[in-house]
Amino acid sequence: MKRDLSAAHLEAFLEMMIAERGAADNTIESYQRDLTEVSNFLSERRTSLNKATSDDIKAYLKQMSDEGYAASSQSRHLSSMKQFYRFLHDEGILDDDPTGIIDAPKSGLKLPKTLSEDEVGQLLDLAEAAAKSAKGDKDLISKTRFRALLELLYATGMRVSELVALPIGVLKREEPFLIIKGKGNKERLVPISQAAKSALADYLAAMEAHQAKQKNPEETPFLFPANSKTGYLARQVFARELKSIAAQAQIDVEKVSPHVLRHAFASHLLSNGADLRAVQELLGHSDISTTQIYTHVLDERLKKLVNEHHPLAKTHKKFD
Numbered sequence: 001m002k003r004d005l006s007a008a009h010l011e012a013f014l015e016m017m018i019a020e021r022g023a024a025d026n027t028i029e030s031y032q033r034d035l036t037e038v039s040n041f042l043s044e045r046r047t048s049l050n051k052a053t054s055d056d057i058k059a060y061l062k063q064m065s066d067e068g069y070a071a072s073s074q075s076r077h078l079s080s081m082k083q084f085y086r087f088l089h090d091e092g093i094l095d096d097d098p099t100g101i102i103d104a105p106k107s108g109l110k111l112p113k114t115l116s117e118d119e120v121g122q123l124l125d126l127a128e129a130a131a132k133s134a135k136g137d138k139d140l141i142s143k144t145r146f147r148a149l150l151e152l153l154y155a156t157g158m159r160v161s162e163l164v165a166l167p168i169g170v171l172k173r174e175e176p177f178l179i180i181k182g183k184g185n186k187e188r189l190v191p192i193s194q195a196a197k198s199a200l201a202d203y204l205a206a207m208e209a210h211q212a213k214q215k216n217p218e219e220t221p222f223l224f225p226a227n228s229k230t231g232y233l234a235r236q237v238f239a240r241e242l243k244s245i246a247a248q249a250q251i252d253v254e255k256v257s258p259h260v261l262r263h264a265f266a267s268h269l270l271s272n273g274a275d276l277r278a279v280q281e282l283l284g285h286s287d288i289s290t291t292q293i294y295t296h297v298l299d300e301r302l303k304k305l306v307n308e309h310h311p312l313a314k315t316h317k318k319f320d
Contacts, residue, residue, distance in 0.1 A: 009093060013088075031083070117268055120268075156192065157269075171200065178192050266282075
């Protein structure tokens with residue numbers, strides 16, 4: 001019989017990984033992060049870790065695939081779940097393992113989903129128009145916030161988890177870049193466009209005007225505060241708003257997500273001549289092999305360059 005799980009079970013699992021398997025700190029953090037993300041997804045499906053079925057787990061992996069996550073990322077999440085459920089089974093907490101019949105996704109050459117420059121332009125134009133037509137304080141804050149999030153994401157290529165958790169102090173600097181704290185608390189510099197600066201200025205002005213009307217305005221350390229456990233906007237809220245505006249732009253909502261905009265950022269930079277190493281730094285990838293998923297963009301650009309400018313391409317068969 002399944003019993004309710006609690007934070008204590010996760011803590012016990014992590015303690016076992018440290019004591020019995022000598023797992024490193026970053027490994028423990030990875031397990032905790034992966035399982036928390038799974039738990040949040042299951043909560044949206046009105047279920048939980050202890051009640052999840054194989055279909056629920058498959059649905060989670062499908063969502064990761066739809067959002068453009070690599071097979072390696074899906075496999076890592078599945079591995080975290082398998083380890084966790086095996087522990088619960090061995091401890092007699094659960095009778096069965098919902099991951100037992102699920103195989104790891106096959107790695108392949110599947111390219112990440114992305115959007116064209118025109119499609120991103122449509123989203124940005126709609127977000128700006130919506131902000132300008134907002135009525136009332138709450139509507140203005142909501143729409144200027146969404147525009148700021150969208151402009152920032154496309155201007156920097158940040159992970160959505162980094163974006164929603166930005167500290168309010170990140171904007172205190174005068175330099176044309178932000179300091180982002182990414183995975184493993186590693187910091188990196190990302191440039192910020194004038195359009196993103198303008199969108200942020202409008203959002204902050206709306207927030208300040210609203211707070212000025214409050215008798216006891218709440219202070220927050222976050223740029224995008226929310227009434228949540230974390231204290232900042234849930235990424236799922238931003239994702240829903242993004243799909244809504246994509247529908248208005250008549251763009252297939254199934255291919256639009258914050259992660260897809262991160263892919264668009266990288267692909268558009270490369271297609272316009274950026275260096276792969278520079279894109280690696282901007283994305284916060286520790287290994288360039290992770291960034292090399294975008295080399296198909298470079299391949300096409302280099303083929304075009306050779307076909308248009310190589311002297312032999314004018315008299316011989318073009319390079320394929």
